C-alpha cells in the first residue's frame with residue numbers, strides 16, 4: 001500500500017527471452033506508473049530539488065523532454081501539486097503529447113533540431129521559460145547529474161537484487177545516458193567484470209561525429225554530448241539502425257506479448273545479437289525495455305513490417321557495432 005502514486009515507482013519485473021546460451025531478461029519499465037524508465041529519474045531529480053529547496057511549494061517545474069521524462073514529471077508534479085510545463089520536439093507521438101496534456105501539463109511543441117544547443121530546440125525553449133518564470137525549477141535531465149544518480153540509487157540495486165548478483169551484461173538505450181551509466185556504475189562497483197552496453201542510433205549527433213541524420217527511435221539517440229553519460233563505465237556503444245530495430249516491435253508484441261516502444265526494440269536487437277555472439281552458459285543479461293508501445297500505436301509499427309528479424313535471428317557480425325574512442 002502506498003500513500004502516493006510516485007511511491008509505486010520501481011520494482012518492475014524481469015521477463016526471460018530465450019537465447020541459445022545463458023539467460024537474457026527484459027526489465028519491463030513500462031510497468032512504472034508513468035509508463036517508462038523516466039519515472040525513476042524524474043522522481044529523484046524532483047525530490048532532490050525539494051530537499052535543497054530549489055523547488056518550493058507552489059513552484060513550477062519546467063523541462064525539455066522527448067516525451068517520457070515529461071510524462072513522468074507531469075505525473076509526479078500532479079500528485080505533488082506543482083504546475084508543470086514541458087517543451088517537446090514536433091517528433092513526439094500524438095499519444096505522448098495527449099498523455100502530457102491529460103496529466104494537466106502545459107505543453108510547448110518546438111521544431112525538431114539536429115542538436116540540443118540549437119536556439120530553436122525544445123531544450124533552449126525550456127531554458128528560456130525557466131529564466132522567465134519565477135519560482136520555477138528545471139530538472140534539466142541532459143545536464144543534471146542527479147539523472148544518473150537516480151539510476152545508480154534505484155535501478156542498479158534493483159537489478160543486482162533481482163538477479164541475485166548473477167548479472168553479467170547490462171543493456172540500455174542511451175539518450176541522456178543516465179539509465180545506462182547510472183545503473184551501470186552501480187553494477188560495476190559490485191562486480192567490475194559486468195559488461196555495460198549502451199545502444200545509440202547510428203544516425204545520432206554523437207554517432208555521426210556531429211553530422212546527424214533523421215532516425216525514428218524515441219528516447220534513444222545521443223543528440224548532445226551530455227555530461228550525464230559516463231563513458232568510463234560503458235564498455236561498448238552498439239549503434240542501431242531503425243530498419244533493423246523497428247520490425248522487432250511486431251515480433252516482441254506478437255510472439256512475446258510485450259507491447260514496447262522503439263527503444264526497447266533497439267535494445268532487444270542489440271542484446272539478442274550480442275548474446276548469440278558472446279554469451280556462454282553462465283551469462284545473465286538484463287535489457288531495459290524503457291516504455292510501452294501504447295505510446296506509439298499511431299506510428300503503425302505493430303501491424304506493418306511483415307519481416308521481423310529478432311529471436312531465432314542469425315547473429316549479426318560486428319560491423320553494426322562500434323566502441324567509441326575515448
Ligand SMILES: Cc1ncc(COP(=O)(O)O)c(C=O)c1O
Pocket residue numbers: 036037068172173174175176177178179180218219220261263264288289290291
Ligand atoms: C523509452 C526510453 N527513453 C529514454 C531512454 C534513455 O534514457 P536516458 O536518457 O537515461 O539515456 C531509454 C533507455 O532505456 C528508454 O528506453
